[in-house]
Amino acid sequence: MDLTFSASEAAFRDELRAWFARNDPGAEPVGEDASYAWRRDWQRLLAEDRYAAVHWPVEYGGRGATMTESAIFFEELGRARRPLMANVLGILLAGPTIMTFGTDEQKDRYLSPILTGDEIWCQGFSEPDAGSDLASLKTKAVKDGDEWVVTGQKVWTSGAQYSKWCMLVARTDFDAPKHKGLTYFLMDMEQEGVQIRPLVQITGEPEFNELFIENARIPDENVLGGVGNGWRVALTTLMNERSGLAFFLQVRMRQLLDELIEEAAERDLLDDPVVADKLGYLHMKAEILRLTAYRGLTTIEKYGTPGPEGSLTKWMWSETNQELAQFAADLLGADALTTGNRWAYELLRSRGNTIEGGTTEILKNIVAERVLGLPRLKGAAA
Numbered sequence: 475m476d477l478t479f480s481a482s483e484a485a486f487r488d489e490l491r492a493w494f495a496r497n498d499p500g501a502e503p504v505g506e507d508a509s510y511a512w513r514r515d516w517q518r519l520l521a522e523d524r525y526a527a528v529h530w531p532v533e534y535g536g537r538g539a540t541m542t543e544s545a546i547f548f549e550e551l552g553r554a555r556r557p558l559m560a561n562v563l564g565i566l567l568a569g570p571t572i573m574t575f576g577t578d579e580q581k582d583r584y585l586s587p588i589l590t591g592d593e594i595w596c597q598g599f600s601e602p603d604a605g606s607d608l609a610s611l612k613t614k615a616v617k618d619g620d621e622w623v624v625t626g627q628k629v630w631t632s633g634a635q636y637s638k639w640c641m642l643v644a645r646t647d648f649d650a651p652k653h654k655g656l657t658y659f660l661m662d663m664e665q666e667g668v669q670i671r672p673l674v675q676i677t678g679e680p681e682f683n684e685l686f687i688e689n690a691r692i693p694d695e696n697v698l699g700g701v702g703n704g705w706r707v708a709l710t711t712l713m714n715e716r717s718g719l720a721f722f723l724q725v726r727m728r729q730l731l732d733e734l735i736e737e738a739a740e741r742d743l744l745d746d747p748v749v750a751d752k753l754g755y756l757h758m759k760a761e762i763l764r765l766t767a768y769r770g771l772t773t774i775e776k777y778g779t780p781g782p783e784g785s786l787t788k789w790m791w792s793e794t795n796q797e798l799a800q801f802a803a804d805l806l807g808a809d810a811l812t813t814g815n816r817w818a819y820e821l822l823r824s825r826g827n828t829i830e831g832g833t834t835e836i837l838k839n840i841v842a843e844r845v846l847g848l849p850r851l852k853g854a855a856a
């Protein structure tokens with residue numbers, strides 16, 4: 475692994491730094507809806523200069539960036555303290571999945587509005603009784619002429635309240651083994667059969683929702699990747715989810731750590747051996763995470779698609795982020811727990827990090843079996 479940027483990568487990084495210096499969306503407004511609109515406008519600005527999805531091919535509005543360039547983009551986005559695009563699930567998950575499995579008509583229809591933020595996407599995978607064991611999901615889709623009729627319930631659907639489309643996995647064959655009876659649909663959220671109810675998190679934000687689906691209709695042409703092939707298509711979405719954000723998240727965590735070091739310095743705590751020891755430990759973990767993210771990149775460049783290594787960075791990031799937020803609360807005491815204090819937000823929001831995008835236990839299983847090649851646990855769920 476060579477961590478030195480080539481001349482063209484360094485030029486790309488400099489070009490990005492200059493662009494971010496010229497383009498600033500200003501302070502984030504207060505309130506979930508206003509904040510969302512602000513990130514949507516930011517995405518439009520990025521899309522105008524083909525920066526909204528640099529890793530997408532040029533023909534779809536991206537820059538055909540290599541994985542390293544894409545990593546540089548997310549690093550610089552984080553370093554410039556600019557926000558993530560509003561349609562991040564569309565750009566990182568739906569878009570690449572449609573590019574892999576979509577027909578030409580589907581690519582023509584869906585990719586462009588993802589990039590401009592005109593059509594927002596959400597991910598309808600998890601259900602009340604199917605999270606880690608996604609393949610046991612029960613939402614059913616039954617063929618009716620040239621349409622599918624869908625009934626079931628999804629849960630934890632982030633951003634559903636803003637979404638036009640949903641990446642929906644439903645059961646279409648009840649006799650087939652559970653992984654084989656699934657189909658991946660592109661479901662229009664704007665229909666009577668889809669009811670969205672917000673779930674308020676511990677932070678007070680209704681970031682995600684319950685979806686109640688009753689006789690929703692999906693035309694045949696909105697099947698992605700073929701009937702019965704939903705598991706394969708869904709895995710592509712999940713692998714993109716775990717690898718795409720790694721660079722952005724590690725830079726954000728680094729910034730948080732630097733801010734915590736500043737807070738400790740202001741309180742004259744840097745010479746306290748316990749504080750110094752813990753900050754040193756967190757610094758080391760942040761560095762390991764950065765280097766591991768680059769190592770994952772090398773594998774992606776070698777094999778073309780994200781592999782199980784993304785699970786390692788997601789696991790490391792989530793645990794370290796939680797440790798960091800907890801240490802901030804320990805260090806700052808009651809101050810860190812007052813309403814509106816950013817550390818209070820970080821502490822509460824980080825609780826979900828080890829669950830969202832795959833729980834730590836599941837990621838450990840993936841790393842054990844698919845990265846380290848250890849034997850499967852006897853009797854483990856498929």
Ligand SMILES: Cc1cc2nc3c(=O)[nH]c(=O)nc-3n(C[C@H](O)[C@H](O)[C@H](O)COP(=O)(O)OP(=O)(O)OC[C@H]3O[C@@H](n4cnc5c(N)ncnc54)[C@H](O)[C@@H]3O)c2cc1C
Pocket residue numbers: 596597598599600601602603604605606607629630631632633682826827829830831832833834835836839854855
């Ligand atoms: C902030 C946030 C946003 C989310 N956004 C979305 C979204 O947009 N779309 C979406 O579809 N989902 C979303 N999710 C859901 C998320 O993917 C699931 O919560 C996750 O997959 C875990 O599923 P579960 O909650 O059903 O827990 P379960 O699968 O029921 O797990 C419960 C516990 O059992 C453990 N466990 C389960 N199976 C095993 C095993 N085989 N070996 C060892 N331990 C095991 C788990 O690690 C966990 O600790 C989001 C979750 C969060 C927290």
